[in-house]
Amino acid sequence: MDIEIELIRKLETLALLKLSEEEENNIINDIKKILDFFNTIQKAQLSDVEPLFHPIKSTHLRPDEVKNGLTKEEALANASSVEGGYIRGPRTGE
Amino acid sequence: MISEYIKCVTDEGIEECISRVYDRVTKLEPKLHAFITLVDKDTVINNAKQVRSRKLMGLPVAVKDNISTKGIRTTCGSRMLSEYVPVYDATVIERLASKGATILGKTNMDEFAMGSTTETSFFGPSRNPWDLTRVPGGSSGGSGVAIASKMVEIALGSDTGGSIRAPASFNGVYGLKPSYGTVSRYGLVAYANSLEQIGPMARNASDLKILFSIISGFDIKDATTVSFDKKDDVDIKLNGFRIGILKDIMDRSSPEVQNVMSSFIEKLSSEGALIEEVQLGYIDYILPAYYIIAMSEASSNLARFDGVRYGYGRYKEGTWIQTFSANRAEGFGSEVKKRILLGSFILSAGYYDEYYIKALKIRKLVKESVDNILKSHDVILSPTMPILPPKLGDVIDDPLKMYAMDLNTVVANLTGIPAVSVPVGFYQGLPVGAQFMGKYLNDFFLLNLVSEVEKITKMAELTPSI
Numbered sequence: 001m002d003i004e005i006e007l008i009r010k011l012e013t014l015a016l017l018k019l020s021e022e023e024e025n026n027i028i029n030d031i032k033k034i035l036d037f038f039n040t041i042q043k044a045q046l047s048d049v050e051p052l053f054h055p056i057k058s059t060h061l062r063p064d065e066v067k068n069g070l071t072k073e074e075a076l077a078n079a080s081s082v083e084g085g086y087i088r089g090p091r092t093g094e
Numbered sequence: 095m096i097s098e099y100i101k102c103v104t105d106e107g108i109e110e111c112i113s114r115v116y117d118r119v120t121k122l123e124p125k126l127h128a129f130i131t132l133v134d135k136d137t138v139i140n141n142a143k144q145v146r147s148r149k150l151m152g153l154p155v156a157v158k159d160n161i162s163t164k165g166i167r168t169t170c171g172s173r174m175l176s177e178y179v180p181v182y183d184a185t186v187i188e189r190l191a192s193k194g195a196t197i198l199g200k201t202n203m204d205e206f207a208m209g210s211t212t213e214t215s216f217f218g219p220s221r222n223p224w225d226l227t228r229v230p231g232g233s234s235g236g237s238g239v240a241i242a243s244k245m246v247e248i249a250l251g252s253d254t255g256g257s258i259r260a261p262a263s264f265n266g267v268y269g270l271k272p273s274y275g276t277v278s279r280y281g282l283v284a285y286a287n288s289l290e291q292i293g294p295m296a297r298n299a300s301d302l303k304i305l306f307s308i309i310s311g312f313d314i315k316d317a318t319t320v321s322f323d324k325k326d327d328v329d330i331k332l333n334g335f336r337i338g339i340l341k342d343i344m345d346r347s348s349p350e351v352q353n354v355m356s357s358f359i360e361k362l363s364s365e366g367a368l369i370e371e372v373q374l375g376y377i378d379y380i381l382p383a384y385y386i387i388a389m390s391e392a393s394s395n396l397a398r399f400d401g402v403r404y405g406y407g408r409y410k411e412g413t414w415i416q417t418f419s420a421n422r423a424e425g426f427g428s429e430v431k432k433r434i435l436l437g438s439f440i441l442s443a444g445y446y447d448e449y450y451i452k453a454l455k456i457r458k459l460v461k462e463s464v465d466n467i468l469k470s471h472d473v474i475l476s477p478t479m480p481i482l483p484p485k486l487g488d489v490i491d492d493p494l495k496m497y498a499m500d501l502n503t504v505v506a507n508l509t510g511i512p513a514v515s516v517p518v519g520f521y522q523g524l525p526v527g528a529q530f531m532g533k534y535l536n537d538f539f540l541l542n543l544v545s546e547v548e549k550i551t552k553m554a555e556l557t558p559s560i
Contacts, residue, residue: 008435014442015435016400017419018419018422019423026428030432031432033493034385034432035439037385041452042448042452044452044456049458052455052457052458053288053454055275056275056318056320059317062314062317078177078181078405080401080402080406080408080410087402087403090402090413092414093413
């Protein structure tokens with residue numbers, strides 16, 4: 001498969017991962033190799049096969065009961081920036 | 095053995111026994127690097143004293159560093175979580191504590207469990223105690239090293255595509271990837287939810303069963319756990335036991351591994367086991383299908399790391415897109431980035447059907463093949479790993495070489511069945527493990543088989559001289 005640097009940059013945008021130019025050059029060859037490896041499955045005869053998403057058929061729900069969640073202190077404990085008892089996030093616009 | 099520790103505590107007291115553990119850890123850790131974080135000695139002694147009246151009497155355990163431990167740093171082997179201290183315990187940790195175990199430390203691992211050698215850890219690789227120039231396997235490499243070197247008797251690992259069994263095989267210890275849904279994943283930092291399970295690692299068959307009994311069982315906090323019969327007195331007799339050997343997997347193993355496996359198979363035969371060659375099929379499709387599924391789930395799971403609520407958050411200014419992208423770029427290592435980018439590619443419009451759905455169809459075919467073999471055989475046998483432990487640096491720069499190491503182990507994760515790695519021999523001083531896979535929810539059946547196998551191999555409590 002022909003992988004161009006533009007595709008890597010598109011994936012960086014989709015995955016929110018900003019790579020340096022050096023990293024892009026290093027990773028592109030590995031990604032080419034891995035995608036060639038993935039393409040092996042294109043030879044498989046799969047027309048009448050159902051996909052298996054998960055090893056178990058059904059899951060269970062818990063009862064709809066009120067439980068204690070994290071306290072405010074616990075929720076803030078690992079935040080990188082806290083202001084006035086809230087997590088401070090980055091700007092949403094330019 | 096767990097019983098040795100219990101005897102030690104009964105005869106000499108907790109302080110003496112745990113001090114002995116620390117003496118060994120202090121001596122060996124600089125050579126092996128099994129741990130990312132060690133809990134300090136006084137804390138462990140105090141914690142152990144508080145649970146002395148319970149079954150395990152304060153037994154120190156090693157826990158893989160992707161399992162949430164309240165108040166103890168949980169890094170996943172990543173810079174992204176290098177300062178993250180969970181505010182809650184995983185269910186398996188609560189269960190261990192309720193039986194009187196004490197956490198000695200958090201073990202080294204490939205970053206976010208993505209690797210088969212422990213070399214992708216942000217904190218540097220662990221070393222194989224049987225040969226310090228070789229890798230201990232991964233991703234639960236630190237747990238494998240900690241028990242092989244007898245720093246601890248038991249450890250927890252997690253297994254997404256072989257991450258418990260690879261280090262079990264390479265370190266000469268026992269490791270179980272339980273049936274999907276038998277052990278709660280609550281508090282396990284997710285990599286690929288539909289594939290992974292937390293599981294036990296130990297130095298002998300009996301301890302492996304004890305640890306599995308403690309951590310397994312239904313958990314309301316994990317919707318994918320199942321209720322199952324924990325009856326563990328299944329009587330196994332090797333005479334007449336029906337074993338299917340995966341010929342297509344055996345053929346792809348190195349001559350050294352085949353050599354050790356052949357002697358083991360002869361031993362089983364001489365005990366009266368009925369051994370028959372079987373073919374798994376789809377052999378060229380299994381690994382790409384596994385990696386397509388694992389990377390897709392990973393790209394989605396790892397989207398949560400933005401450096402705001404928790405995790406590496408050096409960058410705070412700029413828009414949220416710039417900030418998240420910058421934090422993730424510095425927080426993740428190259429193997430993780432590769433898998434996130436590939437997962438994003440596979441799940442993007444136009445490629446989803448071409449890769450992801452096709453991989454899931456292959457998963458279905460593999461499951462049918464395994465189910466079919468298990469209709470006429472009690473278990474399926476193969477080498478755990480196709481090769482001996484590689485030298486450090488030998489596979490890390492070639493992703494396909496590293497992924498190829500997982501061929502034998504991913505089958506159990508794709509299909510949800512239990513699989514156990516058992517030490518069965520050595521080749522020039524390096525341990526070789528065999529893998530038994532059993533029917534879904536037959537975990538205790540497998541563990542009892544392992545006890546019988548241990549009797550004929552006499553391979554328990556193997557400790558390298560370091």
